[in-house]
Amino acid sequence: xxxxxxxxxxxxxxxxxxxxxxxxxxxxxxxxxxxxxxxxxxxxxxxxxxxxxxxxxxxxxxxxxxxxxxxxxxxxxxxxxxxxxxxxxxxxxxxxxxxxxxxxxxxxxxxxxxxxxxxxxxxxxxxxxxxxxxxxxxxxxxxxxxxxxxxxxxxxxxxxxxxxxxxxxxxxxxxxxxxxxxxxxxxxxxxxxxxxxxxxxxxxxxxxxxxxxxxxxxxxxxxxxxxxxxxxxxxxxxxxxxxxxxxxxxxxxxxxxxxxxxxxxxxxxxxxxxxxxxxxxxxxxxxxxxxxxxxxxxxxxxxxxxxxxxxxxxxxxxxxxxxxxxxxxxxxxxxxxxxxxxxxxxxxxxxxxxxxxxxxxxxxxxxxxxxxxxxxxxxxxxxxxxxxxxxxxxxxxxxxxxxxxxxxxxxxxxxxxxxxxxxxxxxxxxxxxxxxxxxxxxxxxxxxxxxxxxxxxxxxxxxxxxxxxxxxxxxxxxxxxxxxxxxxxxxxxxxxxxxxxxxxxxxxxxxxxxxxxxxxxxxxxxxxxxxxxxxxxxxxxxxxxxxxxxxxxxxxxxxxxxxxxxxxxxxxxxxxxxxxxxxxxx
Numbered sequence: 001x002x003x004x005x006x007x008x009x010x011x012x013x014x015x016x017x018x019x020x021x022x023x024x025x026x027x028x029x030x031x032x033x034x035x036x037x038x039x040x041x042x043x044x045x046x047x048x049x050x051x052x053x054x055x056x057x058x059x060x061x062x063x064x065x066x067x068x069x070x071x072x073x074x075x076x077x078x079x080x081x082x083x084x085x086x087x088x089x090x091x092x093x094x095x096x097x098x099x100x101x102x103x104x105x106x107x108x109x110x111x112x113x114x115x116x117x118x119x120x121x122x123x124x125x126x127x128x129x130x131x132x133x134x135x136x137x138x139x140x141x142x143x144x145x146x147x148x149x150x151x152x153x154x155x156x157x158x159x160x161x162x163x164x165x166x167x168x169x170x171x172x173x174x175x176x177x178x179x180x181x182x183x184x185x186x187x188x189x190x191x192x193x194x195x196x197x198x199x200x201x202x203x204x205x206x207x208x209x210x211x212x213x214x215x216x217x218x219x220x221x222x223x224x225x226x227x228x229x230x231x232x233x234x235x236x237x238x239x240x241x242x243x244x245x246x247x248x249x250x251x252x253x254x255x256x257x258x259x260x261x262x263x264x265x266x267x268x269x270x271x272x273x274x275x276x277x278x279x280x281x282x283x284x285x286x287x288x289x290x291x292x293x294x295x296x297x298x299x300x301x302x303x304x305x306x307x308x309x310x311x312x313x314x315x316x317x318x319x320x321x322x323x324x325x326x327x328x329x330x331x332x333x334x335x336x337x338x339x340x341x342x343x344x345x346x347x348x349x350x351x352x353x354x355x356x357x358x359x360x361x362x363x364x365x366x367x368x369x370x371x372x373x374x375x376x377x378x379x380x381x382x383x384x385x386x387x388x389x390x391x392x393x394x395x396x397x398x399x400x401x402x403x404x405x406x407x408x409x410x411x412x413x414x415x416x417x418x419x420x421x422x423x424x425x426x427x428x429x430x431x432x433x434x435x436x437x438x439x440x441x442x443x444x445x446x447x448x449x450x451x452x453x454x455x456x457x458x459x460x461x462x463x464x465x466x467x468x469x470x471x472x473x474x475x476x477x478x479x480x481x482x483x484x485x486x487x488x489x490x491x492x493x494x495x496x497x498x499x500x501x502x503x504x505x506x507x508x509x510x511x512x513x514x515x516x517x518x519x520x521x522x523x524x525x526x527x528x529x530x531x532x533x534x535x536x537x538x539x540x541x542x543x544x545x546x547x548x549x550x551x552x553x554x555x556x557x558x559x560x561x562x563x564x565x566x567x568x569x570x571x572x573x574x575x576x577x578x579x580x581x582x583x584x585x586x
Contacts, residue, residue: 001062001370002147002292004112011155012109015116019043020102027099044115045101048420052096054104055118060128060146060170061089061373063113065360068371070111072356078104083356085341085349087413087464088167089127089373090118094420116154121162123153123234127169129177130374133293134382136330139189140197142172144290145226148281152227159234163241164249166234167206179375181205181214181496182467184251185230190220198222203233203263204255207461211498212252215260217267223286225271228279232271236263296368296383301333305386320404320442321393335386337367339379339401340411344436346400347429348414349377358399366392375464377413378406408445409453410436413464417457417474418482424457426474426482431455431511434559438512439519448519451532454490467492469533470518471499472511482508488518488544489536502545509555517548 004012019039026036040046044055056071071091075083078100079093086092096104108114117124126146133141149168153159159166170187171178180186186202199221205214221229237251240258255263312319327336339359342348351359359379363371366388372380379401384392396402405411412435415421417428432455439445454468465471471487483505490499506514519532521544526535536544 001064001143002059002289008112009109012112012114012116015043015114016102016105016109019105023098023102038120040101041119042116043101043105044118045096045098046119047422048094048416049422050420051094052098052101053092053094053420054096054101054115055086055090055092056108056113056115057118057125058090058113058373059150060126060132060143061130061375062143063371063373064111065363065369065371067111067113068356068360068363070107070113072353072360074104074107075353075356082350082352084347084416085351085373085377085379087375087377087415087462088118088125089130089375090125091373092416094416119165121164121166123156123159123162123166123168125167126150126153127167127178127183127375129171129173130372130380131177131327131336131382132172133295134329134331134334134336135173135175135177136328137175138173138330139191140172141290141293142170142178142187142189143293144286145172145187145223146170147289147292148227148285149230152231152279159238162234162238163243164246164251166237166251168230176493176496179464179467179492179496182207182211182464182492183214185233186214187226192220196222199226201229204252204260205496206250206252207464207466208250209247209459210250210252211461211466212256213496213498214252215255217260217264224281225275227281228274228277229267229271231274231279232267235270236266240266298331298334298383299385301385301387303332305333305389308386308389311390317397317404318390318393320446321397321402322389323446324404324406324408325402326389329383331383333386335384335389337381337384337389337392337396338374338406339381339396340403340405341378341401342405342411342436343400343403344410344440345433347416348412348432351379355399355401358395359401362392362395376406376411378411404442405445407450407452409439409448409451410445411452412436413452413454413468415456415462417455417463421457423460424474425459425476426457426484426508428455428457428463428472428474431472431484431508434512434556435515438516438556448522449529449531452490452492453515464492466490466498467496468499469536470515475505477505484508484511486511486514486518486548488541489533491533500541502541503549506553507555509557509559510553512556512559513553514548517553518544521547 022039025031046053080095084092128146167183168185169178169180169183172189182205188200201218202214203217325338367381367383412432414428414432418424452469454465455472456463456465457474465473467490473485477483487499487501491497
């Protein structure tokens with residue numbers, strides 16, 4: 001992976017020193033909060049309900065074991081013993097003191113990390129496929145291009161104050177695992193008729209208040225021009241994107257207002273002036289950056305391990321884990337392992353300091369010291385020998401990271417919601433727990449098969465609810481209660497689609513029974529081995545809607561205010577094992 005050079009170190013260290021003085025001035029009341037706010041946001045620091053939250057950048061989701069150990073250190077020393085991995089392949093710490101944040105940024109700089117451009121109206125963290133470099137369906141490893149775009153976009157003076165935040169995702173495989181269609185720019189590696197490498201470019205995708213699937217602006221862009229073409233897209237957006245209304249400021253609104261043909265015309269008119277300029281990539285530059293992503297020192301191994309196959313045949317738990325959490329690797333004798341952060345009763349995406357340390361140890365022992373963060377809020381060990389799978393499974397299981405549920409009902413995407421975020425209308429974490437508990441049986445989950453439940457506490461859709469097979473969204477109600485819209489039919493990847501709301505919203509305690517009714521329709525109507533999303537596409541929304549609303553939905557009796565109440569006393573929150581709505585006494 002990419003390593004800092006002397007200029008990177010200097011820039012990041014100077015930013016830490018600058019920020020340290022800004023915090024000193026704020027604590028001394030030399031800066032008002034209004035004056036300090038844009039300064040802290042430039043360094044990824046938010047004010048939430050109980051404390052400051054810091055969002056740390058993890059470029060294209062890759063990190064080393066010693067960087068993961070730094071996360072554990074931050075969790076233990078400055079937070080409450082845990083961190084939260086996000087759908088942006090980043091990590092957030094939710095319980096920080098302002099006076100500690102300069103030291104945290106200095107600690108991060110010591111392991112070549114920062115929190116720059118994880119907030120604000122700028123180009124955010126570049127995301128990619130968590131299986132980049134090891135997937136069998138990969139056309140080209142996208143990581144060098146992601147790194148080139150990261151270097152280009154970091155501190156880019158022209159795009160430091162865009163109309164709104166801007167997100168880019170890149171996929172290098174035939175199967176899109178980076179959700180490129182719901183990004184401001186989505187890049188997908190492709191070949192033309194001559195076999196040359198290029199990119200299919202989508203623009204204007206996004207979720208939030210106005211969910212939109214991106215439009216194709218270019219079917220084949222030669223790889224040499226990826227940086228200049230992105231620059232022209234951003235330049236047109238920067239000039240004409242709305243700054244008078246933050247709810248209409250994203251590029252998707254501009255593309256929709258102009259139409260993709262007119263937007264393309266403007267982009268290509270701008271691009272004509274820079275197409276062959278200094279921003280054009282060369283073979284030498286691509287090779288230079290690609291050298292940071294060499295293949296590990298793979299051994300020559302048999303394609304299949306007999307001991308693993310035998311153990312799989314006799315141990316159901318291991319067999320389930322192999323089926324759901326172990327993915328094919330392009331190199332014979334190796335496998336890709338997904339460490340689940342979706343154990344029942346733990347907030348989705350949360351990991352304790354102990355789990356982070358354990359994940360780092362697993363990476364060192366089994367995967368060349370490297371980890372990946374997925375936008376599904378799990379972790380990946382990308383290069384595991386098949387002969388090590390049994391040992392790895394036992395260790396991961398002891399740490400609560402081997403739940404065999406990847407892609408299943410309890411592999412829920414979930415934002416922090418109303419328990420932390422000041423923008424949220426409703427809670428996400430306790431509702432995710434309630435759903436996972438209701439359908440906790442792994443036999444049931446494996447029978448139901450692949451299904452994605454995505455949940456957000458507000459219209460910002462950090463939990464990607466719009467592209468969940470079942471989406472749950474906290475909505476604002478005048479009575480002050482917590483209400484949730486439920487949508488069906490969303491999807492990400494090659495067949496990306498925005499889900500459709502099935503009808504009027506539900507209370508907190510009604511949502512798990514509603515999902516139960518949706519699953520009943522699926523079980524009744526599905527063909528053999530048909531996925532939930534395929535059944536929805538075949539029969540449409542109406543059967544689901546009619547069954548859900550046929551009779552009043554009785555709230556789940558145990559989801560009362562005593563158990564799942566919104567507890568806002570910060571002293572009640574600690575590591576994820578003792579958050580009040582996860583407490584064993586309930």
